[in-house]
Amino acid sequence: MSELELSETDRYAYPHRVLHWLVAAVLLLSLASGLTLGFLGFEGAMERLGRAGTDFLYTSHKSLGVALLALMTLRVMTRLLYVVPDHDPPLHPFQRILSTAVHHLLYLALLAQPMLGWAATASGDFPVQFLHWHLPGIVPVNEALSERLFEWHGWLGWVILGLITLHISGALYHWLIRRDGVMARMSLFDPDR
Numbered sequence: 001m002s003e004l005e006l007s008e009t010d011r012y013a014y015p016h017r018v019l020h021w022l023v024a025a026v027l028l029l030s031l032a033s034g035l036t037l038g039f040l041g042f043e044g045a046m047e048r049l050g051r052a053g054t055d056f057l058y059t060s061h062k063s064l065g066v067a068l069l070a071l072m073t074l075r076v077m078t079r080l081l082y083v084v085p086d087h088d089p090p091l092h093p094f095q096r097i098l099s100t101a102v103h104h105l106l107y108l109a110l111l112a113q114p115m116l117g118w119a120a121t122a123s124g125d126f127p128v129q130f131l132h133w134h135l136p137g138i139v140p141v142n143e144a145l146s147e148r149l150f151e152w153h154g155w156l157g158w159v160i161l162g163l164i165t166l167h168i169s170g171a172l173y174h175w176l177i178r179r180d181g182v183m184a185r186m187s188l189f190d191p192d193r
Contacts, residue, residue, distance in 0.1 A: 011185050013082035019075045020186050025072060030064040033057055034157050046054065059129050062121065066130040069114035076107065085185060099170060105179070106163045113156050120149030 011017070033097065037045060037057060039109040115138075121128050122137025124146030129135065139145070174182035 004180065010085050010088055010181065010188075012085060014076065016075070016078040016082055017186055017188055019071060019078060021188060023068065023071050023075060026064055026068050027160075030061060030068055031157065031161060033061040034154075037061060038157070051093075059131075062129045063131050065114040066118045066135065068110060069118075071108070072110045072114075076111070079107075080181065086181070088156055091182060095170075098166075100169070102163055102166050106160070106167060109156060109160050109163060109182070113153065113160060116149055116153040116156060120146050120153050123149060 012020070040048060042054070045057060049057065067174045089095070090096075118128055118135075118137075119139045123139045123142045125143075127134050128137060170184060174180055
């Protein structure tokens with residue numbers, strides 16, 4: 001199979017592959033900062049990191065969430081614009097159903113999560129930030145709503161962590177056990193070199 005045939009028939013389009021890895025990097029940083037904030041809480045972060053460290057952690061988490069929303073929006077667009085390559089060899093029906101379900105749930109969760117965070121932050125009358133810019137709130141101030149949305153935001157974070165675990169486990173299974181070229185479909189690099 002030539003390099004041209006590989007890129008056209010068995011690999012995702014390059015923009016989609018780049019976005020996949022950008023989303024992965026931003027998501028891992030976002031989960032790390034979110035878990036840190038979740039475990040420490042505001043008071044614990046202030047005690048361990050001081051005011052500057054705590055502000056940096058919150059601003060970073062919010063900025064990563066906004067970046068994730070933008071990247072996922074682009075990712076959905078590339079998914080719609082470019083053909084999704086067929087599996088060669090084809091996946092077993094159970095694997096295909098599981099893979100499709102995990103991918104669709106990840107897309108949905110990674111779009112919903114930053115929106116939940118944005119709404120929770122705005123309804124709690126906290127600044128919604130992307131780096132040094134303040135973004136408009138998408139819901140009015142409502143402390144009870146904010147608490148509920150932050151709770152959902154936390155739970156959805158754990159769901160995303162579970163979906164990522166399934167996604168990575170599947171990728172490792174195909175790479176290390178089946179050795180069927182599935183990893184090359186999303187690789188940024190030419191697998192023949």
